Amino acid sequence: MIGNGPQGSSLGVNVGEHSSGRRAIIDIGSNTVRLVVYNGPPRAPVVILNEKVSAKLGKDLNKNGLLSAKSMQTALAALARFAAMLDMLGIDDVDCVATAASRDAQNGPEFLASVRRLGLSPRLLTGEEEARASANGVIAAFPGARGIVGDLGGGSLELVAIDGDVCRGGITLPFGTLRLPDLRSGGPVRFASAVRDGLARADFSSGAGQPLYIVGGSWRALALQAMHDIDWPLDDPHDFELAPDVALRMCRQLEKAKPEKADPRISSSRLASLPDAAALLGQLVERLSPSRIVFSSWGLREGLVFARLDAATRAQDPMLAGVEGFARSASVDPQHAAAVARWTAAVCEQSPQDTNLRLASTMLALAAMRTEPNLRAQEAMSWALRKRWVGINARGRAMMAMCVFANSGLTEVPPTFARLAPPEDLRAAVGWGLAIRLCRRLTGCADKALALTALRRQGEELVLVLQEPVEALLTTSTTKDLKHLAEWTGLEGRVKTGADA
Incomplete structure (x- = not known):
């Protein structure tokens, strides 16, 4: 999910307060x-x-x-x-x-x-307060999310509807992982009846045709196992999705026995509770008929933090806020990154929802320049794919990774990325990275150099403009960078200097 509602930057980095009180x-x-x-x-x-x-x-x-x-x-x-x-x-x-x-x-x-x-x-916390806190955590991680949140804890299962905010009527049911073994001891028919009756007594029938966001360590273990089984290119279970039929089939297999080849990241205690957690999820999928199942690593604790924020801070884009915080720790000024993103905008045609993604990618690309040359490309790609960003989906991660890859001059798309994003999106992200590469190698991201140079698209030409005071910045290497970028975008590269600028 990329920039679908929270305050964007408009390439101005206005994500707000940056205080870091513990x-x-x-x-x-x-x-x-x-x-x-x-x-x-x-x-x-x-x-x-x-x-x-x-x-x-x-x-x-x-x-x-x-x-x-x-x-x-x-x-x-x-x-x-x-x-x-x-x-x-x-x-x-x-x-x-x-x-x-x-x-x-x-x-x-x-x-x-x-x-x-x-x-x-x-x-x-009351049962409803617990449900609402978990739902707040999901909303914090998935701004504007609509559907049902289910949080499986040790003692209870909380369910609550969300519609961009937490709706009234959250419920708690005695279906926690510590209680599930006894509930299942009577066989699958009695267990199914217990879940059905519990939902009926609580008068909870929402969810048909909507996403089901699920929270809890045992369900995250189920996500890890599903990712392991399909050799998923990402390793963070947050925002991992399963179609209902796939989830139901997997749950039916796991509720009978632990997997023969378990994901090594699943702890022994979580592995022991996996059949019970799978059995419960299978029942919920059958009873609630969701459109998809989305795993969330943010829940009750993050919801408690989110609930204390003022409205302006809540409205910020969490992905952009997270990347900006990381960039600052790597000595990258977000304002400079925003200036670079504006400088490169002429060749970055994309839908408006990708503006924040491109700015975040620019921050990571510049942060990569602070690391050792032999580590830059792989380390930056690892940041994009593996760090716990929220508010970003698999497509966004793949595009961010391709951007930082291309910033190092590498344009070949790894085959696994095709599972995460469409080819046209990955190609666009390579263009972002090549444009950043040209900008930083030409100007050093210096404010004066950025102000006296420009990259413009004029018809079928990609024009690099240098005013007279900075003509000396143009080198054979940056001329090649311009040519590479122009060819990638299907344009003819040209340089304007001095009086022609």
């Missing part, structure tokens, strides 16, 4: 207790610390309605460590939340009282 989320879940510390742009927070402990607070809830003493002890030990770490790091912007297990257990209040004695201030 903030932390402590998520006391039914399966794990986790601390995540974020830094970087508020609209595209970067994880700088992520630590979890598998406390399994919700493991025995179905038996006696209580959090076990062992689970509480494990959780409290982890939380004590988290509190001490935050104190040593000097982080006081902390949002501590508790979800299904603490909410459903009879001794949940006593457990949360123990948490408070550690100096933390846990908020007990």
Whole structure:
């Protein structure tokens, strides 16, 4: 998804606030207790610390309605460590939340009282609040998204409709991964009936013909397995999609047994829960009839961060904000990158939704120049394809990768890219990269040189204009760069200098 609604830059880099105050989320879940510390742009927070402990607070809830003493002890030990770490790091912007297990257990209040004695201030989320937080995380990652969000945790499944914003009526169902083994022990027919009845009791029938965005570690493991099975060129499960029939077929296979050849990135605990998670997803696909299944790595925690942002910051393009933050860390001035993007615009014919993508690609291309020459092309391509950008799809990643590749003078399209983007889009991205290459090699991206030179398309000609003070910038190499770019775009290259400029 590229620039489909959030504030664009118009090649002016107006993504807004760039403050990087650290903030932390402590998520006391039914399966794990986790601390995540974020830094970087508020609209595209970067994880700088992520630590979890598998406390399994919700493991025995179905038996006696209580959090076990062992689970509480494990959780409290982890939380004590988290509190001490935050104190040593000097982080006081902390949002501590508790979800299904603490909410459903009879001794949940006593457990949360123990948490408070550690100096933390846990908020007990209702089922609807939990659903809305997860939905906010999806909306933050997929601006303007419409459909259904499903978040599978250890103790519960949350479902909520979204329509560019979170709709009312989110529900929570007792279908968490810790409870699924008991629910499935009676056989597939009884399990299907339990899911159907749960949806009916909650009066949740939305979703037909709309995307189903799914959140949760066990479902991300399912995405990793699907990507492994088809040898997908990307390795980030975020924004990976499955058609309903493909997802249903895969779920029917996995619900019977763990895969014979599992993706090595799937942990042993996630692998153990894969059949149960697949069985539940299969039921949801059958009951909700979605148009497609989209995996999201952003969920409850990112939703809590997003909910605190002001309206202007929320409206920013998360992809552009993330790339800009990365570019700044590589000593690239986003304003200079925007000037380069404007300089190259004459040969970058594209639909308006690609304006931010081209600017982000320009930032990465210039950042690549800060690395060692023998690493530039491959490292920049890895940034484009493998970093956790949000607000960008497979097509956008492939175009970004081809742009930074061409910036190094390489125009041959890797065969795997054809699975990610149409040939005409990849060819256009090569043109972006060649134009950036010409600009930076001619002007050094100096403000004065950019102001006294221009690249113009005049009929069937691509004209490089140099005013008299900078005529000396033109070299044999930059003349060849102009010729290469002109040939790539099907034009005749020409240079205008001095009085002719």
